[in-house]
Amino acid sequence: MPPTPMADKPLLKIEDVEIAFSSPDEADIVAVRQVDLSLYPGKTLCLVGESGCGKSVTARAVLRLNDQNSLIRCGRIRFSPSDGETVDIAALKPDSLAMRKIRGNQISMIFQEPMSSLSPVHTVGDQIDEMIMLHEGLKPKDARERTVALLDQVGVPGPRERANSYPFQLSGGLRQRAMIAMALACKPNLLIADEPTTALDVTTQAQILDLLKELQEEYGMAMLFITHDLGVVAEIADEVAVMYLGDVVEQGNVFDVFRAPSHPYTQALMRSIPTIARKKERQRLSPIKGTVPSAKDRPEGCAFTSRCPYAFEPCAGMMPGRTSVSGNHVARCHLLTENARKAEVPA
Template sequence: MCFRQDGRDITAVDGVSLRLQRGRTLALVGESGCGKSATAHSVLRLIQAPGRVNGGRILLRPRGEDVINVLALSERDADLYRLRGGLVALIFQEPQSALSPVHTLGAQLCETIGIHLRIPARDAKALAIEMLEQLGLPNPAARMSQYSHELSGGMRQRAVIAMALVCRPQVLVADEPTTALDERLRAQVFQVLRRQQDQFGMAVLLVTHDFAAVAKEADDVAVMYCGQIVEQGPAPAIMCQPAHPYTRALLNSVPADMPRAATRRLPTIAGAVPERGAMPSGCRFHPRCPNAQPGLCDTKAPPLERVSAGRQLACFKAVEMCHA
């Protein structure tokens, strides 16, 4: 995936390969600007000019159907309309931009249900109210007649989540779905997501900075740096024994104990993320890596290699230690 800037193509996502499985949650983590949201939006073909997906494949296998090659669909293809909001749903990071300011919440929910589920209007309204209730909106029937500016930030966030879940998608792309919510409401939202997974086998791509959510909710983790996956595998293994220096640095910078964290300085990752159009040679993390080996890490790009069952790693030194 690339973006056109100053007359040249700037690569934003490079060689990323992810596999979503029914009933499981894959968390995509990394610093801001590493390409997480761009990867997530590409699943629904929502990358707008000057950006474009310039290679690769996005394959979706709906239950009981043939594989759909998402990138091969034209903008007028019926499968693309069926995919967006139906087979695949997206929880946008910014709810205010995802809700229409001139339509009521109920109108937007019922329109979504009508397009994808094709049920009577009365049943659509009842289903919308039920979903809002599950997500903890107070007096959900009354909220149906309100506009987005009449809702609090947390209510808007849950309204966007309701719009994504109400048609029972087979794949959910959740881009920072709970940032506007307190701890109690975050737990309630993830409870609803787990229920949808158990009932309908929904696969979830969770884009997040919240490592507490990753530890509790994710089955698998993919760590992204500068548009590439540097480590991937089962969540318990990566959270407890991170192998890539970048993954270790990310986890070390998370306060594990808030009372103690308030009295000490948290570790930070040295240096800065390189500019998109000026990536370093070799491993893209080597200028910030405490374990970088001159002549190796600054000259060759490490491939993403399988180091154990279900686990992949892109680091010369870490792979050597894993095989030692």
């Protein structure tokens, strides 16, 4: 295992980032606002929340892979590799040479559905070869040997033969393993995994998660993992950030957040997890009532107001600030501020 870089300096630091999408007929739609996240070398940060909460938009912004009509309206995305200078990715153009040197080399991404992410007209081996030759300048023969070794490392049987296969000739699990091999081809400092197990069966999901943990330990890389499965979060995360309609409503050490969820949305997510005890007692699941509002109709205050059972007057009109729960555990909720205020007032 390679030596882990100094852990007192974040590898990736997202500071007050706001991302909007423009439309020729309508005003800009804000998809992500005031996001602050820090990811340290060798650690795993999980972004969790319902579909449409801005998790993938945030992660894709790190590699500048969002659609052309997207705009980082404010904030910085600081990337600080141990062997280079700090770069503000938010200030780079998506097609710039500096960004292309980072993308796939120092920061790689595993996409949710490899069938639509891999080229259907090129073999799996050719696509991994291209990545290696582009960033490391190896000759085709040497690149192919590296590709075969990578496919073998991620558990693809018959790696030399499989390298000559097209994506449609592989099962979903093997396609995902091939995608992981491609992402690790240049030994990145940071791996972004965008719900890499969603389309897989339960057994294959467990295998892929175990594989990612083993490879993370071997390469000493940091991992930004996107999921809506709290069971996965509990298994692999060091830190967790809960997102709702583009806002990070709660974040902190995974043990602190799971032990004492402090935002009503996090609490509702925890209550909606099916458990063996609930099944034995024939208890119904506790779904979160309502749906995530459209980003076009975002409330001025807390985005969770319309679904929150504890909402009161300030919630709809004012965005809550970050309140410290304990240590690095923080949440954005007016209830925390109100309860703290009441605690200071003598009875």
